[in-house]
Amino acid sequence: GQNIDQPTEMTATEGAIVQINCTYQTSGFNGLFWYQQHAGEAPTFLSYNVLDGLEEKGRFSSFLSRSKGYSYLLLKELQMKDSASYLCAVRSASGGSYIPTFGRGTSLIVHP
Amino acid sequence: KAGVTQTPRYLIKTRGQQVTLSCSPISGHRSVSWYQQTPGQGLQFLFEYFSETQRNKGNFPGRFSGRQFSNSRSEMNVSTLELGDSALYLCASSFQDTRSSRLAYNEQFFGPGTRLTVL
Numbered sequence: 001g002q003n004i005d006q007p008t009e010m011t012a013t014e015g016a017i018v019q020i021n022c023t024y025q026t027s028g029f030n031g032l033f034w035y036q037q038h039a040g041e042a043p044t045f046l047s048y049n050v051l052d053g054l055e056e057k058g059r060f061s062s063f064l065s066r067s068k069g070y071s072y073l074l075l076k077e078l079q080m081k082d083s084a085s086y087l088c089a090v091r092s093a094s095g096g097s098y099i100p101t102f103g104r105g106t107s108l109i110v111h112p
Numbered sequence: 113k114a115g116v117t118q119t120p121r122y123l124i125k126t127r128g129q130q131v132t133l134s135c136s137p138i139s140g141h142r143s144v145s146w147y148q149q150t151p152g153q154g155l156q157f158l159f160e161y162f163s164e165t166q167r168n169k170g171n172f173p174g175r176f177s178g179r180q181f182s183n184s185r186s187e188m189n190v191s192t193l194e195l196g197d198s199a200l201y202l203c204a205s206s207f208q209d210t211r212s213s214r215l216a217y218n219e220q221f222f223g224p225g226t227r228l229t230v231l
Contacts, residue, residue, distance in 0.1 A: 041224075042202055042222035042223060042224055042225055043155070043202075043222050044222070045219045045220060045221075048219075087154075087155060089155075097167075097168040097169060098160075098167075098168050099157055099168060099169075099170055099171075100157050101157070102154050102155040102156065102157075103154070104154045105154060105155075
């Protein structure tokens with residue numbers, strides 16, 4: 001089966017940098033995603049990694065190490081609006097299907 | 113460009129009933145995926161449709177089914193509702209299907225969801 005672990009909650013200060021870690025155990029790895037979900041809203045896509053390394057997109061970066069089953073999402077210059085849940089999801093290939101499995105999410109609280 | 117729309121937004125049903133939820137993807141998108149989100153289990157993948165064919169399926173019982181029409185609109189049906197089916201049901205659309213986008217992720221856009229309550 002698939003297993004994805006990420007911290008339940010993190011707090012950080014406005015303007016700071018925060019790193020949200022995600023570890024996974026899966027067979028047939030086929031990509032890792034990060035989503036942002038504000039309370040009461042639908043998830044929005046942040047990043048996608050399928051090869052090892054760092055992907056940067058503005059204030060957000062995502063890193064992947066397939067050999068370690070590890071990823072992190074780095075948020076720079078934190079803003080109050082970054083307070084949200086961050087979901088790590090791993091897509092696995094199995095029996096011809098491609099199935100995304102989500103972690104429980106990390107609730108990030110940004111305070112002034 | 114209009115976003116993904118889902119109807120209805122809220123629904124209350126009783127155990128044993130069946131329900132049909134609807135999702136209209138972004139114009140030009142041919143892939144629609146369905147997800148269930150609950151506080152206890154988090155976000156879970158139900159199935160993905162592309163060009164009227166189910167391409168991928170998650171680990172849900174057969175009571176959960178779906179279909180996609182020629183205009184890419186999709187419906188999800190849950191029969192014999194159980195209390196545990198109470199959840200937010202989200203659909204997401206993308207231009208291509210998952211199998212066509214291994215190295216270059218094909219971004220999914222989520223709709224606002226349908227909040228289903230089973231009494």
